[in-house]
Amino acid sequence: MRHGPDIAPIAALVGDPARACMLTALMDGRALTAGELAREAGVAAQTASGHLARMEEAGLLVRRKQGRHCYVALAGEEVGRMLEAIMGVAVTSGRTRARTGPREPALRAGRVCYDHLAGTQAVELLEALVARGALWQEDADLTLTDDGAALFEDFGIDIRTLRTSRRPLCRSCLDWSERRFHLGGGLGAAVLLAIFERGWARREEGTRIVRFTADGLRRFRAAFVSDGQGTDGTTR
Amino acid sequence: MRHGPDIAPIAALVGDPARACMLTALMDGRALTAGELAREAGVAAQTASGHLARMEEAGLLVRRKQGRHCYVALAGEEVGRMLEAIMGVAVTSGRTRARTGPREPALRAGRVCYDHLAGTQAVELLEALVARGALWQEDADLTLTDDGAALFEDFGIDIRTLRTSRRPLCRSCLDWSERRFHLGGGLGAAVLLAIFERGWARREEGTRIVRFTADGLRRFRAAFVSDGQGTDGTTR
DNA sequence: ATAATGTTTCGGCACGGGCCGAAGCATCGA
């Protein structure tokens, strides 16, 4: 082993099917109980318990005992990004996974990526925002323009408050299904939250899938994607 | 297993110490022979051969037979990014690797990250470029300003040509040793190339370490870091 | 209390896979 961080122990943890399954299930950023994760991975509770202990020990997860339940979540956004990075390689990896489940299309269309939106809709959103000048995309890097800030403020997202957070405002996140970038960071999270609050889309129970309603999709596109400058008076 | 790319096989490959060692050795972007990788990992040639075959099969590596040698390299930048992402988690992961080798300080100071510079010098470079207005850093996102483009053109880097490439020009890459960002992407690669061409630094044989000469470091800083001032707040 | 549910610890089994010895192919240099 040459010098530098030792990646083998971390990767080995992710490399077990049962553990990978649990981590994937946690990718939506929510906390699940140990029992739920055990069922998710298809192993007995004892086995899952052992896995979770090791992953917490390694800093991949955080566990919080509450009553007789044990809530488990990813230790941080960095872990999520690592998992997405591995997914990016996995999806390229030769044989593209023999059987694509029936839910696969829905998952590619819209899903939660840690705490922001990913999938076709998310990629469309980002590219539309860039096209209308709300975001400035130079290569893979994103910057919110003044126009964009105004757009989101009008929409009801408090950009100024978001800026005070230590969390990056805009982050381009590589979408494993689209192979293009979508919007992450604090702004990405805020947008997804707004989508849920307005009922434009709902999460499918027990999955990462985000399903837009027909009306919600229309409104979503009207707000960000289309518009062009048809009614320039609307903004500010 | 829920739906989505199956990360376990990829992570399992990285999770073996010998294979992780080989991958880490390839992180500098160069191709190494199977034999060199075997010695690097401390395993017999047959063992290494098996590992390499599996990793190629999975799309992590590319092998190219040339004469009686077999040259091996990472399959692409995406694989490198995945490895860096895992390193980022590994370095956070509780115990920070018991014994830090004697070369560790040099590695932290300057090293090759796939094809651009990483380490203290690289972080210093990025922050200086931002401070003088050559790059615009909003959160984690980087954009080359007009002033910055002029700076690099004067320096001898052909920004216009770089822009024509499909590769992102500026990419912020999280530095595992500094826990801050350094400059990657096409521009980052071009800068490192220029540093070598001008003899400001040399690679230490057989490692990722980049050692600046005393004079080279002075010139490097004069070109990018110091100088100071230059632009007022020319935010676009 | 007693029972039910959820989680953890312990112990032992069994399978997968990493490892090397031996041998088989290629290529390069006399």
Add this chain to the structure above:
DNA sequence: TCGATGCTTCGGCCCGTGCCGAAACATTAT
């Protein structure tokens, strides 16, 4: 043509570890 070098394939050993049964522990409900 003949050895030397580098890589690969095959076969068998063996250690690591994922798995579950059994049981202990903790919390909540009846």
